[in-house]
Amino acid sequence: MTAPRSLQTARQRRRKPRQERALATVSFVLDAAAQVFAERGYAATTNEIAARAGVSVGSLYQYFADKDALLVALAERHLAEAQASLQSVLEDAPTEPDQLVRRVIEAAVDLNRPSALHTVLYQAAPRTPELVEVLDRVRHDLAAAVAALLAEAGVDAPVADRRGHALVVAVDAAIHEHVLAATTPEDESARINDVVTLTTATLAAYTR
Amino acid sequence: MTAPRSLQTARQRRRKPRQERALATVSFVLDAAAQVFAERGYAATTNEIAARAGVSVGSLYQYFADKDALLVALAERHLAEAQASLQSVLEDAPTEPDQLVRRVIEAAVDLNRPSALHTVLYQAAPRTPELVEVLDRVRHDLAAAVAALLAEAGVDAPVADRRGHALVVAVDAAIHEHVLAATTPEDESARINDVVTLTTATLAAYTR
DNA sequence: TCAGTATCCTGAGTATCGCTCAGGTTCTCT
DNA sequence: AGAGAACCTGAGCGATACTCAGGATACTGA
Numbered sequence: 001m002t003a004p005r006s007l008q009t010a011r012q013r014r015r016k017p018r019q020e021r022a023l024a025t026v027s028f029v030l031d032a033a034a035q036v037f038a039e040r041g042y043a044a045t046t047n048e049i050a051a052r053a054g055v056s057v058g059s060l061y062q063y064f065a066d067k068d069a070l071l072v073a074l075a076e077r078h079l080a081e082a083q084a085s086l087q088s089v090l091e092d093a094p095t096e097p098d099q100l101v102r103r104v105i106e107a108a109v110d111l112n113r114p115s116a117l118h119t120v121l122y123q124a125a126p127r128t129p130e131l132v133e134v135l136d137r138v139r140h141d142l143a144a145a146v147a148a149l150l151a152e153a154g155v156d157a158p159v160a161d162r163r164g165h166a167l168v169v170a171v172d173a174a175i176h177e178h179v180l181a182a183t184t185p186e187d188e189s190a191r192i193n194d195v196v197t198l199t200t201a202t203l204a205a206y207t208r
Numbered sequence: 209m210t211a212p213r214s215l216q217t218a219r220q221r222r223r224k225p226r227q228e229r230a231l232a233t234v235s236f237v238l239d240a241a242a243q244v245f246a247e248r249g250y251a252a253t254t255n256e257i258a259a260r261a262g263v264s265v266g267s268l269y270q271y272f273a274d275k276d277a278l279l280v281a282l283a284e285r286h287l288a289e290a291q292a293s294l295q296s297v298l299e300d301a302p303t304e305p306d307q308l309v310r311r312v313i314e315a316a317v318d319l320n321r322p323s324a325l326h327t328v329l330y331q332a333a334p335r336t337p338e339l340v341e342v343l344d345r346v347r348h349d350l351a352a353a354v355a356a357l358l359a360e361a362g363v364d365a366p367v368a369d370r371r372g373h374a375l376v377v378a379v380d381a382a383i384h385e386h387v388l389a390a391t392t393p394e395d396e397s398a399r400i401n402d403v404v405t406l407t408t409a410t411l412a413a414y415t416r
Numbered sequence: 417t418c419a420g421t422a423t424c425c426t427g428a429g430t431a432t433c434g435c436t437c438a439g440g441t442t443c444t445c446t
Numbered sequence: 447a448g449a450g451a452a453c454c455t456g457a458g459c460g461a462t463a464c465t466c467a468g469g470a471t472a473c474t475g476a
Contacts, residue, residue, distance in 0.1 A: 015423080015424080017423095017424090018422085018423065018424090019422095019423065019424070019471090019472065019473085020472095021423095021424070021425090021471085021472085022423075022424060022425095025424080025425085042334055045461095045462070045463085046462080046463060046464080047462080047463085055425075055426090056425065056426045056427055057426085057427075057463090057464075057465095058424095058425065058426055058427065058464090058465080058466085059424075059425055059426075060464095061463090061464060061465075062424075062425080066463075066464075067463070067464090123334075123335045123340070124334055124335065125334060126249075126250045126332055126333060126334045127331045127332060128332075132331065159398075162395075162398065162399065162402060163402050165386055166382050166386045166399065166402040166403060166406065167406065169381050169382050169385045169386045170378035170379065170381055170382040170386075170403075170406060171378065172381065173377050173378055173380065173381030173382075173385075174374050174377050174378040174381075177377045177381075178373055178374045178377045178378075187370075190367075190370065191370065191374065194370060194371050194374040194414075195374060195378075197410070197413050197414065198374065198375065198378060198406075198410045198413070200413075201409040201410050201412065201413035202405070202406045202409050202410060204409065205405050205406070205408075205409035206402075206405065223452080223453085225452090225453090226451090226452065226453090227442090227443065227444085227452065227453070228443095229442085229443085229452095229453070229454090230452075230453065230454095233453080233454085253432090253433070253434085254433080254434060254435080255433080255434085263454075263455090264454065264455045264456055265434085265435075265436095265455085265456075266435090266436080266437085266453095266454065266455055266456065267453075267454055267455075268435095269434090269435060269436075270453075270454080274434075274435075275434070275435090417476100418475105418476095419474105419475100419476095420473105420474085420475095421472100421473085421474080422471105422472085422473075422474095423470105423471080423472070423473085424469105424470080424471070424472085425468105425469085425470070425471085426466105426467100426468090426469080426470090427465105427466100428465105428466100428467105429464105429465085429466090430463105430464085430465075430466100431462105431463090431464090431465095432461100432462085432463085432464105433460105433461085433462080433463095434459105434460095434461085434462100435458105435459090435460090435461105436456105436457105436458090436459080436460100437455105437456105437457100437458095437459100438455105438457105439454105439455090440453105440454080440455075441452105441453080441454070441455090442451105442452080442453070442454090443450105443451080443452070443453085444449100444450090444451075444452090445448100445449090445450090445451095446447100446448090446449090
């Protein structure tokens with residue numbers, strides 16, 4: 001938040017690790033970043049992260065353009081998981097659509113269940129374009145799946161795309177800001193039901 | 209992002225303007241902050257804002273505890289408008305519920321139609337608890353209105369509250385991230401229709 | 417085996433930034 | 447007019463993100 005940092009956050013023009021030790025360094029740094037960000041939020045210091053990783057700041061900046069690049073990398077790591085999980089739910093048993101909706105939503109809730117790191121990613125950190133792009137990627141996949149569902153039901157492709165996006169954005173927010181704010185497990189499952197209802201009702205209306 | 213800045217962002221223990229010139233100063237600073245934040249995002253400098261306002265940094269810090277306090281004040285200003293507008297729509301002619309839904313959503317879209325400042329508030333800035341609280345205030349009112357609607361239709365009060373919140377959160381996100389991303393006026397009205405459909409379908413399902 | 421080279425690491429130093437505070441200016445009130 | 451309150455100023459402090467020159471380590475080919 002201090003040095004040059006051009007508006008378009010310095011592009012990823014950084015060394016790529018080629019040797020084993022370099023890969024290890026990158027991995028140490030990412031682990032340390034996850035820890036320190038989780039503990040101290042976005043105020044975590046790059047020097048602190050480097051220290052925790054057991055390397056010098058210089059090494060950190062050989063592989064990450066700036067502090068925000070660490071968050072982006074962390075988000076990418078987190079979302080690889082998410083994408084895999086959703087993929088498996090989607091491919092798995094399509095069963096009845098209503099059941100599928102519930103399964104996807106429950107999977108999303110589990111993936112996002114409050115972790116300190118998650119909070120930093122979604123709340124505490126400034127949303128740089130790069131970070132937003134990464135966070136959007138999963139939604140994009142889901143939106144495509146929903147659009148396919150709608151198209152199958154006879155909705156025109158462009159309309160299906162548009163509506164798929166609308167629904168996914170809405171449900172995503174409902175999960176992050178409604179379900180995950182639940183106070184008790186019973187409350188949480190009630191809220192999940194709310195979201196499932198919202199989703200199925202909307203799907204029905206969108207195919208009507 | 210540098211000096212002390214305790215985790216709980218320094219509380220608003222700052223001088224309150226009592227004379228005319230002080231009020232003017234506060235106003236100049238806020239206007240400048242809106243401009244500079246809009247131009248340069250969260251990277252905007254407090255010194256820059258003060259310069260643009262034609263006052264010294266010292267003056268700025270007499271009325272705003274820290275950089276984030278500027279954003280909170282900006283949000284409060286923006287949401288005063290929003291609240292007034294929504295209030296009038298809600299009080300106005302309740303007409304038919306579907307029409308009311310459309311009116312509220314259109315009003316929300318107008319209020320949030322892309323301004324660079326709006327982008328900073330909702331995207332670029334770290335979401336401090338204070339900022340989140342302010343941004344939640346309007347949703348809170350709307351959620352109450354929706355809950356009232358549901359309660360009228362015979363839904364138990366606590367359930368109505370919960371569902372009202374779920375819907376408002378979802379619709380809010382759909383407006384900010386779906387409708388406002390429209391490329392043409394036709395596209396926008398199509399997207400508004402999507403959101404209206406989502407809302408009315410969900411309302412119907414929630415009262416069923 | 418052993419230079420020559422590419423890769424990697426180090427950490428003190430640089431450029432800024434958020435924010436303060438001591439001291440001066442303007443306003444208000446009697 | 448004079449005193450005190452409110453207001454303003456801006457150089458400077460502490461702290462942070464990021465750099466860079468130089469040294470260490472791994473790889474390559476002869």
